[in-house]
Amino acid sequence: MPNTNTEFKYKAREALKDEQLQQALVGVKQGLVNNRLDAIKVVPEFESFRNDAAAVKQHVLENLDLYLEEFEENAISSGAIVHWAKTAEDARQIILDICKQNNAKNIIKGKSMVSEEIRLNEALKNNGLDVVETDLGEYIVQLADEPPSHIIMPCIHKTLSQITQLFRKNHTDIHKADKNYSVADIVNEAREVMRRKFLSADIGIIGANFLIAETGSIVLVTNEGNGDLCSCLPKTQIITTSIEKVLPTLDDASLLLKVLARSATGQQITSYNTLLTGPKQDNDKDGPEEMHIVLVDNGRSKMLKTELREMLRCIRCGACLNHCPVYGSVGGHAYNSVYPGPMGSILSPAIEGLEKYYDLPNACTLNGRCESVCPVKIPLTKILRHLRNEQFKKRLNNKSTRFSLKLWSFFATRPKLYHRFNSLFINALNIYINILNRCSAIPVFSSWLKSRDFAPSQQKTFQQIWQSRKEND
């Protein structure tokens, strides 16, 4: 098995050969990208929403302590219990203690990337608790015993026939084996299984999209309504979320919601936008009797002091994944981290260490498509370049990469020599291309050259062409 530092390359090669995965990824590359374009086309002020959203999130990062304290105070006055978890381990322990105090056995969960980050399901299962994911995509990957491969569509890598087989294997009491399953059949079968789970659950665990400082409320956004059932049916509710989700006011949340849905799935608005403020009150007909909010830091306070801080503006819309040619080719599992794609290539090394996720900042062509669609304008390529620089400084690159970078730096810091070398290189390249085009029998190039020629070079370097154009203008 390859070690973590070479795992991305190994898994990416495997993913490229996986025909079913490639078929499933077409939906990301075409469907989601087009949906976003259609959704923003009808909102001329979308660009100004992005600027405002980025400014609000940046302002929060610069005053995070103040807004978190305000949130805590207001959440407590509404009856919630607020817990602070410095590490993933602390968060797991807090949640396990709440389960123990409530003699809980059955847990239902809404989708929460923070709970994936702290590896909550594993901890709950290891402590004898029955935990069921209720977001359909999360439920499917839970049955398959796989991690999510996308932050908003966890089972995007699976085809309908794979999901049908999975249901056939796991729902032996209700599955209609003689039938070709449609998407509606999958949804109905999952609904039947989950209904029983919802009704027998002791605790519901959900995430939060935003925390509102001025009211102490939680904003939860889902398309299936499962988050609302998780939060309202069981007697005890636990919200697991990270500290950077706080926003000053409800108006700020309204702005962020406008960019979130359009960037994520191309919807004008997500189906269910729920505001939760404290547990059930005396005059409420239903709702949880206890509400616990677990605020997870897990390295984020440290990130605030580094060049990675702007990454904490992320609202987990997934647009950067949908537009990334690398993610679109290899899918999320190749990244071998909770957060895949461009945002994951920054967040995972930031949270768990550059040494562990050495490969991820390099799994990028720096084409910039991700940041051109990011609703909160995170300079993803700038941060990825910074991480690469850090790798070089920490001597994490292998010897041949270090040698190549040093060689390049030698020429790049001597402009005259660099231009001279480039001119010589262009001439040599032409000779080389001529030889290659005539030698299609060379095994290593034969498949490539069977159907195409290498285009001849322009005989001049980019700088020479640019210079002569400037002189002619």
Ligand code: SF4
């Ligand atoms: S980095 Fe930007 S585009 Fe990517 S998930 Fe976060 S908010 Fe969305």
